[in-house]
Amino acid sequence: MTTTDLLPLFVAAAEAERDVVATLHGPARRARTDRPGQYALDLVADAAVLEILHQAPVRVLSEESGWSGPPDAPITVVVDPVDGSTNCSRDIPYWGISLCALDVDGPLSALVVNTATGEQFSATRGGGARSDGERLHPASTTRLDAAVVAVTGLPRAPCWKQFRALGSAALALCDVAAGRLDAFLDVLEDQHAPWDYLGGLLVCHEAGASLVDVHGRDLVVADPTARRQLLGAATPALLEALRPHAG
Numbered sequence: 001m002t003t004t005d006l007l008p009l010f011v012a013a014a015e016a017e018r019d020v021v022a023t024l025h026g027p028a029r030r031a032r033t034d035r036p037g038q039y040a041l042d043l044v045a046d047a048a049v050l051e052i053l054h055q056a057p058v059r060v061l062s063e064e065s066g067w068s069g070p071p072d073a074p075i076t077v078v079v080d081p082v083d084g085s086t087n088c089s090r091d092i093p094y095w096g097i098s099l100c101a102l103d104v105d106g107p108l109s110a111l112v113v114n115t116a117t118g119e120q121f122s123a124t125r126g127g128g129a130r131s132d133g134e135r136l137h138p139a140s141t142t143r144l145d146a147a148v149v150a151v152t153g154l155p156r157a158p159c160w161k162q163f164r165a166l167g168s169a170a171l172a173l174c175d176v177a178a179g180r181l182d183a184f185l186d187v188l189e190d191q192h193a194p195w196d197y198l199g200g201l202l203v204c205h206e207a208g209a210s211l212v213d214v215h216g217r218d219l220v221v222a223d224p225t226a227r228r229q230l231l232g233a234a235t236p237a238l239l240e241a242l243r244p245h246a247g
Contacts, residue, residue, distance in 0.1 A: 001056060001075055001101075003109045003124040009056050010099045010111035011120070016048040017081055017097045018115045021088065030089045038064070039089050045081035049097065053077055058101070061222050063195045076102045076222050080195035082115075084168030093117055098170035100198035106220045110202040112170045121174040121203050129177055129206035136174075136207040138234035141182040144241045150175070152230075153187030159245060169230065173200025176232050177207035183233040183242055186214070190227035194219075197230055204232055210239050214246040 001009075024041050031040040046064035053060050059073040063080045077099060082088055084095030093116035100110040105125070112121040121136070123129035129136040141147050147160040150172040155163060164181070166172050169192050175181045177200075186192065197211070201219055204211045211232035213219055219228060231246055233239035 001058065003127065005056070006075075006101050006109040007111060007122060007124075009052065010101075010109070010122075013049045013052040013079070013099060014097050014111060014113040014115070014120070016052050017045045018113075020044055020048040021082070021115065029091070037085075039082075039085045041088060042082050042085055045097075049079060049081045053079070061195065061224060063193065066224055074103060075108065078102065078195050078198050078222055080170065080199075083112075083170040083196060084166075087167045088116075092167070094166055094168055094171060096168065096171060098195065098199035100202060102198070102220065102222055107198060107202040107205075110199040112174050112199040112203060114171055121177070121199075123203040123206040125202070125206070127206065129203045131174070131178055136177045136203070137179055138177055138204075138207055138209040139179040139182050140235060142235050142237035142241075144238070147182035147238060149183040149185055149242070150181050151185050151187055152191050155185075155187050155245070169196045170200045173197060173211065173230075173232055174203050176234060177204045177209050179234065181234075183231075183238055184211075185231055185242055185246060186229045187246070189214075189229045192228055192230055194221055194223065194226055194228075197228070200232075209234050210236060212239070214243070 059069040088095040096115040214229040
């Protein structure tokens with residue numbers, strides 16, 4: 001498969017996720033499973049998304065169901081069917097789907113959709129990043145005292161202008177790429193798995209923003225047990241200014 005094939009596949013998966021979650025209301029949206037942190041809506045979305053992805057010759061790693069598809073496929077799709085499940089369960093319009101295709105050279109194509117608003121962020125390796133067709137560009141912010149930073153965890157002594165805890169890493173990373181946020185910081189260690197950030201990683205890199213692991217570990221992994229502490233910023237100067245405030 002090529003990037004030309006992957007994006008329509010991802011769009012179809014995102015539409016399937018949107019349609020099936022739209023059928024859930026009230027208590028059905030807030031219902032939990034026996035697995036810690038998992039909502040019933042996560043499983044409903046996962047089933048709909050997998051039905052689409054399994055139509056292609058790709059291996060799939062999903063947050064909700066693990067590995068599926070042909071193990072020898074040259075492309076692996078890492079997917080979080082609903083990133084921001086708590087937001088979704090409470091009708092807070094900041095949640096969606098994150099998909100990223102990996103090949104032997106790393107991230108190849110990605111789509112992150114805010115399902116609540118319909119906004120789509122897409123990226124292809126070497127092809128740039130876009131939101132609904134418009135090329136993305138990060139902010140030019142270099143100073144912490146001028147930065148608006150998205151965080152996971154409670155910062156001890158904020159030194160930036162403002163911060164937001166938005167509840168979806170995938171969307172927040174795309175908002176860094178789009179220049180709406182200046183940076184993203186995991187205050188606590190190892191909060192995010194590959195399905196949380198790989199889509200946002202490619203969008204950031206193709207837009208010109210930076211995303212790293214605080215401890216220097218490789219972010220491009222298809223390992224369901226891997227967890228990383230993310231640090232992203234619109235500019236290299238802001239990234240370095242944030243480093244001392246991680247952890």
